[in-house]
Amino acid sequence: MINYVTYRKFITLKNGQRIMFRFLNHQDRENLLKLFLEAPDEDTRFLKQDVKNPKLINSWIDNINYQKVLPLVAVKMEDNTIVADATLHRGKHASKHIGEIRIFVSRPYRNQGLGSLMLDELINLAKLENLVILKAEVITDHKGVLKAFKSKGFELKCILDDFFLRKDGMTHDVALLVRPVVKREEAEF
Numbered sequence: 001m002i003n004y005v006t007y008r009k010f011i012t013l014k015n016g017q018r019i020m021f022r023f024l025n026h027q028d029r030e031n032l033l034k035l036f037l038e039a040p041d042e043d044t045r046f047l048k049q050d051v052k053n054p055k056l057i058n059s060w061i062d063n064i065n066y067q068k069v070l071p072l073v074a075v076k077m078e079d080n081t082i083v084a085d086a087t088l089h090r091g092k093h094a095s096k097h098i099g100e101i102r103i104f105v106s107r108p109y110r111n112q113g114l115g116s117l118m119l120d121e122l123i124n125l126a127k128l129e130n131l132v133i134l135k136a137e138v139i140t141d142h143k144g145v146l147k148a149f150k151s152k153g154f155e156l157k158c159i160l161d162d163f164f165l166r167k168d169g170m171t172h173d174v175a176l177l178v179r180p181v182v183k184r185e186e187a188e189f
Contacts, residue, residue, distance in 0.1 A: 023073070034082070037052055039104075050167075068090055074109070084106060086103040099129070100134075101134055116148055137163075141173075154179040
């Protein structure tokens with residue numbers, strides 16, 4: 001069982017910067033809102049929710065429930081600024097063995113390995129939380145993101161035509177990617 005309050009992991013990015021992983025908490029309201037408000041619209045338009053809406057961020061902070069969603073944040077050590085957010089959403093009922101992964105990395109921290117390290121950590125956390133399957137939905141135009149997930153053992157299961165609807169009415173195809181939490185070659189006997 002994970003101690004959600006004391007959990008910390010320290011990583012080093014490709015550029016040498018030290019970052020801390022921890023779970024989102026009630027003191028993160030302003031920092032999380034800042035992460036999304038400062039992001040260009042083109043970076044947030046493909047997220048499932050309107051993360052620039054303060055009411056949504058307040059709802060997330062006011063209703064933190066680690067049994068439903070594990071919200072992992074990447075924090076700059078110098079000033080406690082949140083630079084990335086990754087979530088592991090647990091399924092319900094007949095899907096309770098499945099976790100859905102979502103990752104957002106702020107632009108200045110892209111191409112430094114942060115997204116991949118957060119994905120690795122979510123896979124490790126899924127093991128600790130006894131999940132069996134992980135899934136991710138990725139816009140098919142995002143070739144780099146698709147490649148990153150595939151490099152971590154996710155397999156393309158299908159393409160969902162016109163599955164994502166942007167606020168402006170444009171639709172995009174979505175790739176459904178799935179990975180067993182523990183792959184056969186990683187299983188311990």
